[in-house]
Amino acid sequence: MKLRPQLNNSLIQIASYLYVLLFVYASVSKILDFENFQVQLGQSPLLSAFAGFLAYAVVVGELGISCLLVIPELRMSGLYLSVALMAMFTTYIIIILNFSSFIPCSCGGVLEHLGWREHLIFNLVFIVFGVVAIVLSGIDKTKTVLLICTLVAAPSIIGLLYLRSEEIMSQENPFIRRFQMFALSERQSTDLENSSFYFAGSDDGQIYLGNHSAPLHIIAFDPGLKEKKHYTITLDNDKYPFRSAEIRIAAPYFYLYDGLIPIVYKGRIGEWKAETVYQGNHYFTKGIAVDSLRFAIRGQKPQTGEHILGKLGVGDTPNITYAPDLLEKQIDGIFDTDGTFCYSEGLKRFVYTYHYRNQFIVSDKDLSLLYRGHTIDTTTKARLKVVHLKKSGDTKLAAPPYMVNRNTTLYNNLLFVNSELIGRFEERSVREYAKVIDVYDILSNQYKFSFYLYGNDKYKPKEFIATKHGFYSIINQELNHYNYGKPTLKSMVNNTK
Structure with a gap:
């Protein structure tokens, strides 16, 4: 009986540190080539209108969540936010695959070499890691509702940003071009x-x-x-x-x-x-x-x-x-x-x-x-x-x-x-x-x-x-x-x- 809580805690720590490794590596890669990251995000057919804000928000968010994950008292908050962020990234890729003919990768580092479908699988695996870690921490009614809300709200935010960005780009374009490679x-x-x-x-x-x-x-x-x-x-x-x-x-x-x-x-x-x-x-x-x-x-x-x-x-x-x-x-x-x-x-x-x-x-x-x-x-x-x-x-x-x-x-x-x-x-x-x-x-x-x-x-x-x-x-x-x-x-x- 004593081994199970220890095993659960070890699995939670492993999932947390995998997220830390991913987010720190991705954010540092973006910082080292931040101008290029902004350019790639700005040419996205989904979030062009918010590229200036999102470029900073993604980097700050990844580093901030990493800090929460390494502090035991704040680790659960970090896990919920990790699942939410990965759900947002996954929704973005799903929209890319269904509504875009081309978009440059803007994740940074080794992940740039993944195809979009491989990137989708990669993200889904990390979402599973996060959900399992939250469940292992001891699930109850409150945590269940919070987890469901996280998995629903995160994609909804990306969907709303996408719709608003489309409206801004067609009606109030702030001089952001959408380049088509195959025009x-x-x-x-x-x-x-x-x-x-x-x-x-x-x-x-x-x-x-x-x-x-x-x-x-x-x-x-x-x-x-x-x-x-x-x-x-x-x-x-x-x-x-x-x-x-x-x-x-x-x-x-x-x-x-x-x-x-x-x-x-x-x-x-x-x-x-x-x-x-x-x-x-x-x-x-x-x-x-x-x-x-x-x-x-x-x-x-x-x-x-x-x-x-x-x-x-x-x-x-x-x-x-x-x-x-x-x-x-x-x-x-x-x-x-x-x-x-x-x-x-x-x-x-x-x-x-x-x-x-x-x-x-x-x-x-x-x-x-x-x-x-x-x-x-x-x-x-x-x-x-x-x-x-x-x-x-x-x-x-x-x-x-x-x-x-x-x-x-x-x-x-x-x-x-x-x-x-x-x-x-x-x-x-x-x-x-x-x-x-x-x-x-x-x-x-x-x-x-x-x-x-x-x-x-x-x-x-x-x-x-x-x-x-x-x-x-x-x-x-x-x-x-x-x-x-x-x-x-x-x-x-x-x-x-």
């Missing part, structure tokens, strides 16, 4: 032989590249980049001194325009002969073909030079209609309203994304405002130092601008934004060879996820475009094709072109 998968690449190419667009069968150095030269690739064809566009009138001519594909037509002259040519894909469809007095710096007779443009107000969006009718009866309230002035109406202009053919929607603030504008095909969305960074006002030169009357920047959103592309409901800003819990070193792409759903006005678009040893990606055939990037002289991964396909609507 894209690289498939093919090819050498372009020079670095002056840009994306002109795509149709059902090919990807088209224009050339800044040779405005009438165009290359057509099949979607897999296995075949390419060179074409030269002929114009019905080529007397104009082009300053910034660009080609845009809007199947079955192509357009060549230079808004600084201003002139618009139109031709049929395959024939590559272009006729003048607009030659007038409406200058513009950006243009998107809506259909065979209409262009959406970004021009400037004659009196002030401020940017303004409008619709340019081409053909026999040229006309222009402005949407004066779409772009919102903050400083000068010129630099502070600069941005990118995209069109979703499937949804018939335009998106204008500001370069220097965290806002994009979504409108219908007639440039009627649908809503103003926000990117996940916190730059609500453009940070620009603008000066007006009295002698020349020019407006210029007196200091380098604070770039927020550099490039964008739009396919179906997904807006892909190249952000220049570093979010919370992100590694700066990755920016040396990769660009961050944030993905937004313009139908639900929600941030979806982010991914890294990698370059090579010397260059970052220069341009990118999302199409029916996949995602493409230009890295110096290299054209790359990526398939859409599961997270991207899952977020993309299927009823559009």
Whole structure:
């Protein structure tokens, strides 16, 4: 009879010291690489919004519980808390396995090398150790209720944190990105032989590249980049001194325009002969073909030079209609309203994304405002130092601008934004060879996820475009094709072109 209490006490001590060994080892590993631990926890799809607090709470909690376990008078409290903490960790892993496609391990030390299912088994074994130790200490009604409450409350807390984190990330994002490793998968690449190419667009069968150095030269690739064809566009009138001519594909037509002259040519894909469809007095710096007779443009107000969006009718009866309230002035109406202009053919929607603030504008095909969305960074006002030169009357920047959103592309409901800003819990070193792409759903006005678009040893990606055939990037002289991964396909609507 005397041996049983001693055996029970020994088993309780063994379980307690196993917990101490586990928690001290895990917490010290986290402390030694705390920045990386914060980064990994911050990129979790479950608890991102609370990463800053939880990173400290987990370490302090593990060390605090270890102290309780080595003090005989406080050991039982330590065992209950140990079971609760392991139940929280286990619930976290269960949610990871069922609701997440990828998450880096953030436990530290040797445990980083365990797979998630192995980690789940490991945690369950330690929960059993803790429960057995509590039972061996002498179970009664009070202890039974307390143990049941512990096993129910701990997972519930993680579940509530998860739900609240999801709400914060979708509605009140505190600039924490959720990186998806499998957003894209690289498939093919090819050498372009020079670095002056840009994306002109795509149709059902090919990807088209224009050339800044040779405005009438165009290359057509099949979607897999296995075949390419060179074409030269002929114009019905080529007397104009082009300053910034660009080609845009809007199947079955192509357009060549230079808004600084201003002139618009139109031709049929395959024939590559272009006729003048607009030659007038409406200058513009950006243009998107809506259909065979209409262009959406970004021009400037004659009196002030401020940017303004409008619709340019081409053909026999040229006309222009402005949407004066779409772009919102903050400083000068010129630099502070600069941005990118995209069109979703499937949804018939335009998106204008500001370069220097965290806002994009979504409108219908007639440039009627649908809503103003926000990117996940916190730059609500453009940070620009603008000066007006009295002698020349020019407006210029007196200091380098604070770039927020550099490039964008739009396919179906997904807006892909190249952000220049570093979010919370992100590694700066990755920016040396990769660009961050944030993905937004313009139908639900929600941030979806982010991914890294990698370059090579010397260059970052220069341009990118999302199409029916996949995602493409230009890295110096290299054209790359990526398939859409599961997270991207899952977020993309299927009823559009």
